[in-house]
Amino acid sequence: MNHVAPFSEKLTKKMNNFRNYAHPIKLGQISFDSKLLLAPMAGICNIPYRLLMEDLGAGGTVSELISCHGINYGNERTLEMLKIHPLERNVGIQLFGEDPDSMARAAEVAESFGPKFLDINMGCPVAKVVTKGGGSALMKEVQSLAPLFEKMRSKMKIPLSIKIRTGWDGNTRNALEVIKIAQDSGIEWVAIHGRTRTQQYTGLADWDFIENLNQEKKIPLIGNGDLHHPFGVSERLQKTQCDALMIARGALRNPFIFLESLDPDYASTKRSIFLGEDYWEVIKRLRQYCEETFKEERTILVQLRKLVVWFAAGFPHAASFRSQIFASQVLQDCMNISEDYFLSLGSSQKFINYDEVFMSSGHG
Numbered sequence: 001m002n003h004v005a006p007f008s009e010k011l012t013k014k015m016n017n018f019r020n021y022a023h024p025i026k027l028g029q030i031s032f033d034s035k036l037l038l039a040p041m042a043g044i045c046n047i048p049y050r051l052l053m054e055d056l057g058a059g060g061t062v063s064e065l066i067s068c069h070g071i072n073y074g075n076e077r078t079l080e081m082l083k084i085h086p087l088e089r090n091v092g093i094q095l096f097g098e099d100p101d102s103m104a105r106a107a108e109v110a111e112s113f114g115p116k117f118l119d120i121n122m123g124c125p126v127a128k129v130v131t132k133g134g135g136s137a138l139m140k141e142v143q144s145l146a147p148l149f150e151k152m153r154s155k156m157k158i159p160l161s162i163k164i165r166t167g168w169d170g171n172t173r174n175a176l177e178v179i180k181i182a183q184d185s186g187i188e189w190v191a192i193h194g195r196t197r198t199q200q201y202t203g204l205a206d207w208d209f210i211e212n213l214n215q216e217k218k219i220p221l222i223g224n225g226d227l228h229h230p231f232g233v234s235e236r237l238q239k240t241q242c243d244a245l246m247i248a249r250g251a252l253r254n255p256f257i258f259l260e261s262l263d264p265d266y267a268s269t270k271r272s273i274f275l276g277e278d279y280w281e282v283i284k285r286l287r288q289y290c291e292e293t294f295k296e297e298r299t300i301l302v303q304l305r306k307l308v309v310w311f312a313a314g315f316p317h318a319a320s321f322r323s324q325i326f327a328s329q330v331l332q333d334c335m336n337i338s339e340d341y342f343l344s345l346g347s348s349q350k351f352i353n354y355d356e357v358f359m360s361s362g363h364g
């Protein structure tokens with residue numbers, strides 16, 4: 001990836017408006033470029049998307065969840081998911097599984113791919129994962145956590161973090177108990193999505209609950225949930241006691257969210273300086289990253305189609321753009337349609353109804 005085309009001077013200048021506000025932080029032993037990190041998302045947080053988000057200001061990134069059993073069986077597709085690009089600066093790999101031996105063996109393999117840290121998925125609500133005891137089901141078995149953490153750490157040299165939910169359900173919001181076990185077992189930081197497992201993606205992330213944890217925790221805490229637009233992120237940044245924030249879905253509809261949220265005066269205007277032409281530059285770069293990562297044109301097409309459609313959300317005529325994109329069967333058609341659409345937007349602003357549900361399923 002020596003020859004990534006630079007962004008235009010115009011876009012670079014716009015992005016640089018925000019870079020002065022980004023301060024490097026340290027979570028435990030690991031430094032990140034800013035307090036705003038990209039949260040793990042299955043099917044999305046692969047090399048191209050992670051690289052792009054780092055280019056656009058994400059302080060760090062995490063891979064999608066990767067099965068410890070897939071790694072231990074030497075499954076080719078799973079091992080492919082562990083790969084990291086040399087240009088990735090601050091990336092972690094997230095593992096899921098349940099038993100300490102399998103997780104520890106997988107951790108050793110994952111570490112050899114060169115991430116800065118490993119993370120355990122303790123938030124996935126999906127039945128296929130929790131029925132086997134992984135994901136958020138780990139929060140129900142608190143007595144098994146210290147042995148799991150210690151076994152994994154005994155095989156690792158890099159830091160280990162966890163990503164949890166507030167608890168299994170409304171009656172068992174035991175995040176604080178889990179955090180205390182984590183800090184006693186040498187876990188580097190905890191990221192928390194402010195919902196229970198039974199809530200899945202319904203209701204709102206409980207930020208009062210998250211902020212209260214900050215009174216008691218001794219290791220860094222990363223808050224996550226419903227940080228969908230720069231204004232909301234910026235407001236949370238001003239008042240949070242969390243050491244960092246993670247953004248997932250917000251980065252799908254607004255890839256500039258990591259930068260735009262940093263300047264509170266700008267964010268409060270709720271207008272964006274990033275226009276259709278800027279999105280088009282971002283898409284061209286994403287294509288390049290995809291082409292260097294994936295061999296099959298079909299895989300590149302599938303990746304690009306879903307991302308360009310999310311990027312269009314809220315712009316005029318986004319629905320008809322979406323139909324055209326999903327009808328495109330060839331990469332070049334997808335690019336041509338995107339170019340025509342994003343360049344035709346001129347100075348149009350996005351209007352998104354953030355009260356409407358957007359992507360109400362995921363793995364954490």
Ligand SMILES: Cc1cc2nc3c(=O)[nH]c(=O)nc-3n(C[C@H](O)[C@H](O)[C@H](O)COP(=O)(O)O)c2cc1C
Pocket residue numbers: 039040041042043044063064065094121122123124163193224225226227228246247248249250359361362363364
């Ligand atoms: C499509 C999708 C896939 C996800 N995959 C993962 C995952 O692999 N690991 C994980 O810990 N969380 C996963 N999550 C959860 C997010 O990291 C995040 O905790 C959740 O979406 C709430 O944050 P948000 O409101 O900023 O989206 C996923 C979420 C979505 C929407």
